[in-house]
Amino acid sequence: MSVLEIKDLHVEVKDDEKKKMKEILKGVNMTLKTGEIHAVMGPNGTGKSTLSETIMGNPYYHVTQGDILLNGESILDMEVDERARKGLFLAMQYPAEVPGVTNAEFLRTAINVRRPKDDPMPISEFLNELDKNLDLLDMDEAMTERYLNEGFSGGEKKRNEILQLLMIKPQFAILDEIDSGLDIDALKVVSRGVNAMRSENFASLIITHYQRLLNYIVPDVVHVMMGGRVVKDGGPELAQRLENEGYSGLRDELGLDIKLVDED
Amino acid sequence: MDKKTDFSKNKLLHEPRWLTQKRLAAKKLIPKLGMPKMEHFKENDIVFADSESPVFIQKIENNTDNKANFIQIGTQTVQAKLSQAMTDKGVKLLDIFDAFEQIPDIMQKYFMTEIIRADENKLNAIHLANLNSGLVLYIPKNVALDEPIEVKLIQDSRQKLDWYCHILIIAEENSRGHFLQHLSTIGDQKNIANLMVEVIAKPGSHLEFSSVEELGSNTTLYFERKAKIETDAHIQWAIGLMNSCDTVGQIDSELIGEGSYANSQLVSVTGGQQKVFLNNRVTNHGPHSTGLINQRGVLLDQSKLIFNGIGQIVHGAHGSKADQKNRVLMMSPDARGDANPLLLIDENDVIAAHAASVGPVDPVQMNYLMSRGIPYKQAQRLVIRGFLGAVLDAIPDKDVRKKMIAILERKLINGQRYRKN
């Protein structure tokens, strides 16, 4: 079993307008073990993407306090690529486009950097694996010869993130709003992809605004984030409650002084 | 610069009288002419100091792969062959000095007369006065080459020997062909390479000119490549400048005829202390002509790269089109790059556009690739290759593309050697 621990995590970003640092995460605690699926919900701007990017190691986000431990070892000093090779994966809310690099070439590169230099994955094995996963995700083979995310629709980008997840097979996958912009059918397809990964050797942190996704990928734990902290943990029923009541009820119950976007 | 142009020592002197006279006339011009005119290029940016008089070369064995149609090492042609079918159809591929003897009429008509002239600038005059190597490709009317003509030109820098190499390509009416040159250097003496290509594309002809270049760092390179494109003729340039040397270069497409077409694609990667100045010019003279420029540069280390894209539509070229894209990617804070699009339009009824950008590698792209486990350097090479891909993918010949990518990869790895991971 592997464990990813987030301990009292404080994170700042540079506010481009005001030219000074702004604290986004104000002490996040969370423990993920392989075999588990966690969901994170929370109002817009509360720091969910900040949390995912920071775990993954995006240099834009500065950790000022706390730690992130993978099996007891701090990963804060590791660059993003090293963390990825250690088993972390982030399906991004807004995946980047890389013109000129085909999807297939990119996938092969990503797989082979995890293997010894003199033992790249044989092409036939790669293609088999690719075909299998394209099928599972109802994706057209032509997508693999297109340039990485270039000109992909919102939904296609999300599927492509899941294709990468299935090909790379990480231990810890953070899925940041993998369901946003997906139609109902695509939602099922993407969920099928994630569920295919579920095993004793896999854990996922699923960030979503919609309880609906959690009907397809049923989580073990639901965390609610507000104002840069996890304010409540629960089971799937917590997501249901938020769906019905919104965040203000929970906020008032907890006596938190946080302004929600729709109250501006 | 004009010293030591000593023809008596030149063993290539089985040349015709008219050529010798032409050379002498060019030699007289040298002190009167200035350097090539180029935005952002000053005479002292790159100095073309010629070597001492050439020494004679020991016989060179042809040990390069002999798949190529034509191989020249220094001033010696070591291979020149064509398929029987092409020979039967009258195609000619000749050492330039053989061409002066064997097809004097053609040579007298086209060699440095109407396409590139010696009196344009000092380096052109020096070129003609010192000409010591080169070749001629002649494709007769209505003949389509069955496969690309592959030419390997190897600069011999095991000795002090400036390289004045001239290529003349004549594509007669409705002919078709693909010319592919590969330039490299052996040895590490400091030498000048002054290389010229003249292309005449007669009505209805189609010519692709591809160039894969990896000249050494002790070379100082000047090149001019110019095509005269007649009615409905097409020319496609695909130039991969992966040289390691200081360079002043010009590519010129003269769209003379109605409906003529030029697509000028170029990629350049600079590294070390290299300085590269390039003019890529397309001039629309003929009505309904199309001139496209697409050039992309990648700068490593402390190198400098200037891209001037010049699109000119002259009066009378109605219904013509000029479009150019110039993009430069800076891989190092110490590199200096510039992309200057220039549109000169003297006609109303035309479509003209240009785009230029200079910038660093996109950190968002880098972070995305690295988040999949790809190490920094490898991710950087992917982004660069992707960036150059727009031009590389347009190269019709798959082998050429592969070759360019392989050379590119080598050059990038070399440029990244100071970074740890």
Ligand SMILES: Nc1ncnc2c1ncn2[C@@H]1O[C@H](COP(=O)(O)OP(=O)(O)OP(=O)(O)O)[C@@H](O)[C@H]1O
């Ligand atoms: N580059 C940035 N510059 C300035 N502020 C930023 C930057 N990135 C994030 N922030 C701020 O940090 C806060 C948290 O952003 P984050 O993207 O983590 O929220 P989120 O919970 O993922 O929201 P959403 O549900 O809308 O995706 C926001 O107030 C946001 O504006």
Ligand SMILES: [Mg+2]
């Ligand atoms: Mg977000």
